[in-house]
Amino acid sequence: MPILSVRGLSIEYRTRRGPIHAVRDVSFDLEQGETLAIIGESGSGKTTLAVGLVRLSPRSARITGGQIVYDSGRERVAVLELDSEELRRFRWAECAMVFQAALSAFNPVITIWEHFFDTGRAHGMHDRHRVHDRARELLHLVHLDPDRILSAYAHELSGGMRQRVLIAMALLLDPRIVILDEPTTALDILTQRAIIDLLRELRRKLHFATIFISHDLSMAAELADRMLTMYAGRIVERAGVDDLFYRPRHPYSIGLLRAVPRVSGALGSVASIPGSPPDLIRLPRGCTYYPRCPFHVDDCRESDPPLLPVDTPGHEAACIRWEAVAARIGSAAKPVAEKLA
């Protein structure tokens, strides 16, 4: 039984030129305790999707279809039908979010402690001492000194510390889902490493499920169990982490994998993806990746293919040419760039 199940979700932004189809017909399940990574370039719709899951989209956005069902263990909740008070209680208590820019995630004029207490109080924890004890416990868990942190303002902490505080705060109400939106992008390498190790440790101890949004493939390689590749608002590939990295079946996934050089091992054939993503207001007919795709044939222009099962189990790709891709890439557990060299 998946803990979160998304079906046919579509989100648009209204603009003067017309609606931007930021998320189109997205479906996926999140299982209890697993980490699902969503990867794609900027503009692929991954952040719109993540924010849409807790209905935090900006005013100009509109959910035009689909459903989100959350299974709390006691009941099944249709997230899109919650009224504003139910939604408020659902947020953070069931599904918390760790944002990319940890400095701007805190109100600069109130202390960290007030952030914790506000959060607790909003969800019925009115006892200051209880919130305080819990906050201290969590800050210890993320390897911070509670005495120093709680009385501080956000600008007095380093980037890594702020990210840890945000993670600690995300865990305040024991959520069953934590959404991580590029949680380490702005951090230095050694700090990044510490946050990755921390996330892995917390997940082992606390068993929450994670949706992990990133343009950084190496972060996904570190943390994900399963992966989704998004392109132009759609999911174009869905696979287990090893399948996606070693046996991708969608040409866009291959493009992304080849675009990232590595530090260890052979460099292989590294390359950019030619061209640029389509205009999300005037989408072309057929496969949206067609103009950039080295595998394309004329049929690709006919229709945007659905997710099709491919040669490895539990693996789908939205590409009618997946067999040609499979023939080129093969199934060996080797990085794509090396295979193509």
Added chain:
Amino acid sequence: MATMTPADATLQVRTFRRSPLSRARGHVGALWRRPLTQAIAKAVLTIYVTSTITFFLIRLMPGSPVELKIDELMQNGQMSYADAAAAASGLFDIDLNAPVGQQYLEYLANLARADLGNSFLSQGTSVTSIVLAVLPWTLFAVGTGLLLSFVSGIGLGLVAAYRRNSPLDHVVSTAGSVISSVPAYLIALLILLIFGIQLRWLPITQMRGAFSPGMTPGFSPAFIGDLFFHAALPISVFFLTHIGLWILSMRSATLAALEEDHVTVARARGLSDGRITTAYVGRNAVLPLVSQFAIAAGAVVGGAVIIEQIFVYQGVGLRLVKAVDQRDYPVMQGIILMTTVAVIVANLVADLLYSRLDPRIGRAGGASGT
């Protein structure tokens, strides 16, 4: 270096400043950088400059004020030139025949003792006492009007921002921009014309002055009510002319605050809308307006001159116009100085308040590197 751009020059200046002296200078620098020290130093400097400007303004004027006074005394009082000259220089309290440098020093010395000299007209009355007698009324009217406009403007601005592009927002913002573009004295005239003369709703002649004749000043409810009755028109004008400013400023500050990531995060944290509006949006949006409030206070003290004239309200402005009419230079000088001091005090209070309200000021963390 021939092709050095000014930006290079800046760099060089900064580089050369790193002399062995810089350590010692660092301590002075640290003290200097304390906001309070800086603010006080600035205040002293401003008072000094203002008084210097007024001192020289009067001495630069075409035709000496003493000669003007002598003429006047000779014409009105039928005095001889010598008598008139003696009387006039007595009025000035300073020897106008002395070298300007010496006069200036004496003037500054007196100033340091808060002695602004005596009025030309009411002999023996010190300028300080004249200004102090009228200043409170102006501050009362200005302060009340400004405070009321601040509070209501902030409320309306917040609501307009939350309902942006709604009919309410359009009405509030347009009204705000109309009313803040029209000069305050025109609004005062319109109030008099429409409600005082045409409709006769307001007993404008009774409302003149700071309080009704025969009232005993004190903290009795009757007296305080009377104060508000007399100050009602100036207060309304200060209220009307500033509420637009606060509505528009608060509206844009709120719109900016709503865009902040931490507000989205607060929503994600499941905080109630009420809590977000007050502690995360409203509070942060008001902060920058606090210093704007002080600047407005300065402008409004100046603007009060004509408003008081129009409503015949016994404040600094009315007294200034009287002094100008009578060419009572010491009083004019005193009023400039005292209103400047009032503005400086307002600025100081705003600065202090701001650094208390915003933890980012004064508690700044370490500087960032490269």
Added chain:
Amino acid sequence: MATLIELDGVSRRYATPGGTITAVDDVSLALAAGDALCIVGESGCGKTTTGRMLAGLLRPTSGRLFFEGRDVWRTKGDDLARFRRAVQIVHQDPYASLNPSRTIAQTLAAPLGKHKKLHGRGARAAMIALLERVGLTPAEDLLVKYPHQLSGGQRQRVSIARALTVDPRVIVADEAVSMVDVSIRISLLDLLHSLSREFHVATVLITHDLAVARYFARGGRIAVMYLGRVVELAETESLVADPAHPYAVALIAAIPEADPTITRTKEHVTLRSAEVPSLLALPSGCTFHPRCPLSEAGLCDVVVPALEDLPGGRSVACHVAVRERRPAAELLGVR
């Protein structure tokens, strides 16, 4: 090969409200024509300051900058102007590096007109050639556009084209790809790389991303900086495969890789402290000693290690690595 441009023991200090900050401390680097060098390090390590001093945009507090053997900050007039043109910088933020109120044609025409006396038809042909050189086609369409009509990657290419208008000998690219999309980074790096190959332009890329550094500086060198100093300078492949300085070892071990098997089995170095010291209170001796597992009391916390040559064309600033003549990875037990 003959040295083209050289930083000789440069330092850069800043006075801040909290005290004096040493952003760069005694850094020496030399490049020959056609060299590719990457300066790598975490935020606050002084890599950007070093790059700006190399580009002559920032005057060192002490130390000298040589270009073709001349001390740049002692030259005047035309010589200085010639140096300025010879070294060009490509900035990090593609949205800030082009003047929003000038078209691409205007942006390119100014230096062409001033320094090459190209106007009208000649300038137009030169601009089209430049834009095609940096991979922007059709170039005619681009000339009339304003920067806000271009994508981040296109702007970065225009910045490079603008730098090329004055035939530079050195290009300093400061995080030039970190703000463009992952999918097009490689092509920008390829473009920069080709300049050093085809035109013998010495290129310096400043980056925090070792993978980007490794790709760009293949066949070149990488300098690793930590808290204002160069701690290791070596040929790219040997630095990446076999780092000698404990900090470089820790950094490379910590990097997540886009390969689940490798990244999950990598051995990490556990540092003695996770805190990066403040630039206002730098540790004595080797600035890495409070975090370094190999730190030796009485030596590392007292003596500042000099950048010393090791076999294999690498230089390392570490007492222990230099004495042991072994890479720190072995000493740390990560292999």
Added chain:
Amino acid sequence: MTTIAAPARRELALPGPVSAVIEFLRVLSRKPVGLAGLFGVVFFLALAYLAPLVVPLQDRVDVTAIYSAPSFGHPLGTDYQGRDVLNQIVYGGQDIITTAILAALFSTLIAITFGAIAATLGGRADVLILAITDVALTIPQLVLLIVIAAIFRPTSFISLAIILALLQWPALLRQIRAQVLSLKERDFVEAARSLDLGLLHIVFREMLPNMRSYIAINFIIAMTYAIYAQAAIMFLGLVPLSGKSWAIMLYFAYNQGALFFKDSFFYLMGPIMAIALFQLSLVWLASGLEDVFNPRLRS
């Protein structure tokens, strides 16, 4: 300019300035308030500078028509001497608007010159200029203006404009300085330095074009201050009253005791509305410009 044979293809085959104006109006038309402001400003400028060329001056005293209400002959009524109010409005705009434009021009020039000097030179010059600016900002300007006007009694509109300009430059200077400071640090300015394009190019081709809109908006705001202040001192009767101006009309209307005649309502309303509407037009035009120049709204 050294630009090559101007951008080959343009959507409109019109000379640059014309298409720029059309583009400007097109963007402004999306912002009704700004458009209304533009119409208002154009209307009042035409009223002040063109209408007097067409409409004959009528300053004949007519005791039979004192304080008459608006009628066909006198659309805005008559004054205390029976003269036509509309005619006075037509002839009373030129001086007040010219003074405002001159004052705005002088203060903008002061602010740009010294703001740019402070920002580019930095160091002591910056500290000094900034200190002077801070002090000048603190002194209540209208109070000082009243005293200065009382002492010097400026008679020409140029001297009045200079006095106004000397009082109102500080706020603009601070803004210009901040702008130049931030532009100076911008990457494209640094690139221009690197390309050795010269100081003149950097100032006039790289920096100023990015401040044009800013300066235009502040020029308009400076005009509103100048009108506010000069009408204030004229209303107080501190300037020798000669010539025709809305502010002088206001003074006479008020001081001839007109306030206490119910009939004089329209006489007073004339100058009040002229000043108020012109001010409003200026403010709306400025706010419209702000939106036009905001790149977010230019698609």
